[in-house]
Amino acid sequence: MENTEHTALTGKAEEILEVAERHMRAGGFDAVSFRDIATEVGIKSASVHYHFPQKADLGAAVVQRYTARVIAAVGAPDNSDDSTKERISRLIGVYRSAMIDDGLICLCCVLGAETLDLPDPVAEAVSSFFALVLKWTETALSAPPAAGETTTAAQIISSLQGAMVLSLATKNPQHFSDTANGILKAID
Amino acid sequence: MENTEHTALTGKAEEILEVAERHMRAGGFDAVSFRDIATEVGIKSASVHYHFPQKADLGAAVVQRYTARVIAAVGAPDNSDDSTKERISRLIGVYRSAMIDDGLICLCCVLGAETLDLPDPVAEAVSSFFALVLKWTETALSAPPAAGETTTAAQIISSLQGAMVLSLATKNPQHFSDTANGILKAID
């Protein structure tokens, strides 16, 4: 069943999610169509419906897969081997490399901005992503009780998400770097 | 010609922009259709095309109108009668009331997040919005040469835009307040 590739790509379902995520991160939920995905994956649109009956199912699956990947990438928020600053740097690095490697911003930033028009299951998955990431950041901030901790998780996540939008819209990655530096400077 | 209402709403073109903006801020560029707008305004979709031949025209017009409104709302960034903090508070207030009154986030945050899928004229209008707002904020920050100014315009705009997404997606306005407080605290 499971193939033996070096990545986690296993079967068409996984390929579908991969393609769908890329399109959603570029243009939002409406930017993906069953036909486009099918063509790119090499099957027919009816076969995409076999794996994900409704578009809302596909959207929720994409967000859940994305959430798991991000949480895995940022690592443990309470490992005493690294400092708060190192942990937040890791968080920033995940987004920085996503922008550099793929040229895409955070999936849940794109979808979160259009929450009001999203099918409920998708909106809930996006909300869960932010809840998880906020919790991770809170833990990362408070693990070493910290000296004069004033920065909050919401401030850090807000800054990062907004910086991606700003950099993308103005085609100026400097805004992201600038904001990232500000976050790190406010930590020690 | 010009009617005599108490607001600036003048004619169908203005009504179209109003409705289109509301839909775009809720669900992005693809969330508006000529038919929906027409129905809401009380005309036919062909008449919407009369005012805005292509959808890209409509999108660009909506963004330009929005840009002018925001810039007017935040006022002068270099009036020596108010402090830096007062100016930034005004900027925050504009977005806060937008979220409270309309339940909608910044138009250019929604569109900026899907920049890669936007018609060029719309993407350029969004980019111009951010350039203008960044310039406004830089001026607002540096007018009184400031003591230990470390906060940059990009950091403030990023935080605000991201905070709106975060608050909307999690249905928790506290995240916006939290971020807004952090911005103000970092200024003096």
Place this chain on the structure above:
DNA sequence: GTTTACCTATCTATCGATAGGGAGACAATG
């Protein structure tokens, strides 16, 4: 023989966009 994973074929709804017509306002002309 049941399940999995694809297929063909097709449905209805909606999209942006266009062609061409009509009613009213208005200015110029006689």
Place this chain on the structure above:
DNA sequence: CATTGTCTCCCTATCGATAGATAGGTAAAC
């Protein structure tokens, strides 16, 4: 005053493309 032409702003009607979704068939795997 009455007529004429033009311009604005809306209309009806329709086009082709694309959307999500479904019914039912097929071939291989277990």
